[in-house]
Amino acid sequence: MTTRLWRTFALGAVLLASLAQARQPAVSAPAQRITKSGTVAAIAGPTASFTGRVRVDPLTAANESINASTAYVTFEPGARSAWHTHPQGQYLVVTAGAGLTQEWGKPLQQLSAGDVVWCPPGVKHWHGAAPTTALTHIAITGNQGGKSVQWEEKVGDEQYQSR
Amino acid sequence: MTTRLWRTFALGAVLLASLAQARQPAVSAPAQRITKSGTVAAIAGPTASFTGRVRVDPLTAANESINASTAYVTFEPGARSAWHTHPQGQYLVVTAGAGLTQEWGKPLQQLSAGDVVWCPPGVKHWHGAAPTTALTHIAITGNQGGKSVQWEEKVGDEQYQSR
Numbered sequence: 001m002t003t004r005l006w007r008t009f010a011l012g013a014v015l016l017a018s019l020a021q022a023r024q025p026a027v028s029a030p031a032q033r034i035t036k037s038g039t040v041a042a043i044a045g046p047t048a049s050f051t052g053r054v055r056v057d058p059l060t061a062a063n064e065s066i067n068a069s070t071a072y073v074t075f076e077p078g079a080r081s082a083w084h085t086h087p088q089g090q091y092l093v094v095t096a097g098a099g100l101t102q103e104w105g106k107p108l109q110q111l112s113a114g115d116v117v118w119c120p121p122g123v124k125h126w127h128g129a130a131p132t133t134a135l136t137h138i139a140i141t142g143n144q145g146g147k148s149v150q151w152e153e154k155v156g157d158e159q160y161q162s163r
Numbered sequence: 164m165t166t167r168l169w170r171t172f173a174l175g176a177v178l179l180a181s182l183a184q185a186r187q188p189a190v191s192a193p194a195q196r197i198t199k200s201g202t203v204a205a206i207a208g209p210t211a212s213f214t215g216r217v218r219v220d221p222l223t224a225a226n227e228s229i230n231a232s233t234a235y236v237t238f239e240p241g242a243r244s245a246w247h248t249h250p251q252g253q254y255l256v257v258t259a260g261a262g263l264t265q266e267w268g269k270p271l272q273q274l275s276a277g278d279v280v281w282c283p284p285g286v287k288h289w290h291g292a293a294p295t296t297a298l299t300h301i302a303i304t305g306n307q308g309g310k311s312v313q314w315e316e317k318v319g320d321e322q323y324q325s326r
Contacts, residue, residue, distance in 0.1 A: 030283035032266040037257075037277025065252040065284055065305045068229045089228040093301075094200075095258075103195040114200025120193035121228055138256075138301070142228045 045073070045081075049151050051160075052079025052129070062143035069143055074136040075099060080128025080160060083152040085121075088142025092117040092127060099135030100160075101127040108162065111135065126155050208236070208244075212314050214323075215242025215292070225306035232306055237299040238262060243291025243323060246315040248284075251305025255280040255290060262298030263323075264290040271325065274298065289318050 045054025057072040067088070072095070083104065092101075098112040104124035111117070111127070119125050121142070129135040141148045208217025216239040223233045230251070235258070246267065255264075261275040267287035274280070274290070282288050284305070292298040304311045 030286055031269075032264070032283070032286055032288055033281045034264075034272060034274070035279040035281075037275065040279075059256050059279055060254040060281070060303060063252070063281075066231045066254070066303065068231055068303075070254070070256070070303060089226070091223040091229070091233070093222050093233070101195070101197075106194075109197060111197070112200065116198040116203075116222055118196045118198075118223070118226075120195070123193055123195055125195055140223060140229065140231075140233060140303070 045079075049082050049084070050079065051082070051154055052076055054079050054081075054128075059138070062148075067143055068140050069148065070138055070140050072136055073139050074134065075127075075129035076134050077129050077132050078160075080155050081126045082154040083124055083126050085124050085150045085152070086119060086141060087121055087147055087150065088144045089121045089123075090117075090119045090142065090148075091140040092119070093138040093140070094135065095138055096136040097129065097134045099127065099129045099133070099137075101125060102155075111137075124152065128155075128160075131161065208242075212245050212247070213242065213291075214245070214317055215239055217242050217244075217291075222301070225311075230306055231303050232311065233301055233303050235299055236302050237297065238292035239297055240292050240295050241323075243318050244289045245317040246287055246289050248287050248313045248315070249282060249304060250284055250310055250313065251307045252284045252286075253280075253282045253305065253311075254303040255282070256301040256303065257298065258301055259299040260292065260297045262290065262292045262296070262300075264288060265318075274300075287315065291318075291323075294324065 040058055043056040043058065045056055053076040055074045059070040059072060062069045080100070094111050094113050094115045096113050098110065100108050101111055101117060102108045102125060117127070127137070203221055206219040206221065208219055218237045220235040222235060225232045243263070257274050257276050257278045259276050261273065263271050264274055264280060265271045265288060280290070290300070
């Protein structure tokens with residue numbers, strides 16, 4: 001082959017090698033990841049599971065190491081969840097406001113900023129704002145194979161105002 | 164036996180049965196539990212693992228259902244953790260202020276309220292306040308057989324001020 005042909009061949013080989021390298025899956029070491037404030041969309045609490053205006057701000061997902069997800073949940077005055085159970089339980093950390101929670105068959109209980117609730121697996125409960133004040137809590141919800149809540153009937157006005 | 168003796172015997176049997184019942188362990192149904200604000204003591208961050216003034220306010224414990232604990236951690240200006248790893252990883256949810264975090268061998272990164280950090284298992288990092296502003300985050304820390312952190316060397320002043 002001429003020198004020119006050799007050069008063309010060598011250039012082709014280098015290009016092919018580069019392509020092969022680029023197609024290999026990136027094997028990156030595990031690294032710390034920061035999700036900046038303002039980059040995760042809020043979710044409106046669906047009317048099938050909530051009464052009134054409820055906003056969910058997702059914080060952290062369950063993963064291979066940690067079997068619970070976390071989110072801020074903000075209930076406008078009068079808003080509340082439907083009755084429900086958690087197959088792997090749930091912690092609530094009240095971060096602002098004042099509201100209510102109730103376990104099936106038991107009296108209403110008041111919640112205010114700084115209170116922490118543990119709801120064991122399978123215990124039927126609801127939680128939400130008080131009639132005239134908003135409530136925000138972080139929900140730390142156990143996750144079993146992607147399943148973290150079993151929704152039941154909604155909390156009617158009479159039940160909500162029963163205290 | 165006389166009627167009187169029978170009565171005494173019957174009464175004794177009833178008393179013994181009551182005692183036996185009282186001695187049985189109480190089998191109570193799982194119930195929702197509320198820990199009221201102001202009832203859990205704060206813990207000072209130990210000097211072996213932290214530089215400067217750090218306060219830990221415990222929130223929730225790992226249990227049979229949820230394999231992570233949570234706590235508020237507040238760093239006064241200039242305060243920071245030592246370098247460390249988490250065998251099951253850790254999420255940080257910044258709730259107030261502005262501070263810093265760093266992964267081993269990488270540049271400092273700024274944190275402010277609303278940011279969320281995921282630190283995978285085994286990744287060496289530190290986190291804390293900025294030199295002139297305080298930082299509070301919730302730490303959601305994976306827990307493996309009671310072990311959730313492996314402490315390493317402290318972050319010296321030169322390293323902390325290296326940006």
